[in-house]
Amino acid sequence: MNLHQLRFVREAVRHNFSLTDAAKALFTSQPGVSKAIIEFEEELGFEIFKRHGKRLKGLTPPGELVYKACERVLAELENIKRVGEEFAARESGLLTVAVTHTQARYVLPQAVAEFRKRFPRVRLVLLQGTPEQLAEWVRKDQADLAVATEALADEPGLVTLPCYDWAHVAIAPKDSPWLKPFLGLGxxxxxxxDFQGLPVVTYEPHFAGRRKIDAAFAKAAVQTDVVLEAIDADVIKTYVGLGLGVGIISEVAYDANKDALLDAVPLEHLFGRNTTRIAVRQGVFMRTVMVEFMGIFSPMLTPKLIERVMGGGQAYDI
Structure with a gap:
């Protein structure tokens, strides 16, 4: 038994049981991967993979246990490497944060600026994607941290902590009648x-609380006319400004001064509040720069709190 065999098993599963894709990911040959897995199975005395001819089709029941053990062993090996890197260069290196557009555009800039002041030698990379992509990047060590509202708390293999709450607002051009009845004292x-029959411009279903919006309308049996969906609040505001419809966006994306041509009314009473969370891979070695970034982004995430919850469950509420 050796580490190469453990890596081959892990990559075979990660690449949907394609030995060709697993070999490419490991920069080796497909026959070599196949041979190593067969030798591993012979050493264990049972098959790890279900097969149809020469093709892998899934994991056998004992194979499920072997795969989980491979993940644990290789994760701890990565942690050993991280410990060495941490103490060799405590305030340098690379920090990769996976984020949605709303977080990157409206929430993270101040935290990033402060982080750069404290750690000028650390190269910071922001990866943008869907919440599901963010979770996968963290699980595969392609990102150190992930910041998003949707999905993270439900993703396996991650520890997530709440950072802040927010609600939605409705926006419309100041010269339109759509929001006039809801503005001003009284x-x-x-x-x-009130949304019945109105053209609506809002987020794509995977972003910024859209699922809660849809669920509220469905429960109330209100038919909405969604004329445009986007992942980018700036895009939504642009098309709302052109008169395409009433926008529903995160309150963090609306600034009364910068968005002076748009009216806004709160919608917390309709869709509730949403929680933005930060996620790390369960069992990962927490480098100093990771802990520091989390604390800068959300001051309630102290080093002691992070240390306490890292060995806990999938999602943690403060």
């Missing part, structure tokens, strides 16, 4: 039924 709150 104005009534917007109701779900």
């Amino acid at each position: 104005a009534r709150k917007m109701a779900l039924t």
Whole structure:
């Protein structure tokens, strides 16, 4: 038994049981991977993989246990490497943070600026994607941290901590009648039924609380006319400004001064509040720069708190 065999098993599973893709990821040959796995199975005395001819089709029941053990062993090996890197260069190197557009554009800039002041020799990389992509990048060590609202708390293999809460707002051009009844002192709150028949511009379903929006309308049996979906709040604001419809965006993406041509009304009473979370891979060695970035982004995430919860469950609520 050797580390190469453990890596071959892990990559075979990660690449949907394609030995060709696993070999490419490991910069080796497909026959070499196949031979090593067969030798590993012979040494164990049972098959790790289900097969159809020469093709792998899945994991056998004992193979499931072997795969989980491979993941643990290789994760601890990576932690040993990280310990060495940490103490060789405590305040240099690379920190990769996976984020959605809203976080990167509206929330992270101040944290990034402060982090750069404290760690000028650390190269910071921001990877943008869907919440599901973010989680996968962290699980595969392609990112150190992930910041998003949707999905992270439900993703296996991650430890997630809450950072801040936010709600949605409705936006419309100042010269439009759509939000006039809900503006000013004494104005009534917007109701779900007020969206009936209105053209709506909002987030794509995987982003920024869109699922809660859809669930609220469905529960109230209100039919909405979504004329445009986007992952980018700036895109939504642009098309709302052109009169395409009423926008529903995160309140962190609206600035009364910068967005002076748009009216906004709060929608917390309709869609509730959302929690943005930061995630790390369960069992990962927490480098100083990771802990520091988390604390800068959300001051309630102290080093002691992070240390306490890292061995805990999938999602942690403060």
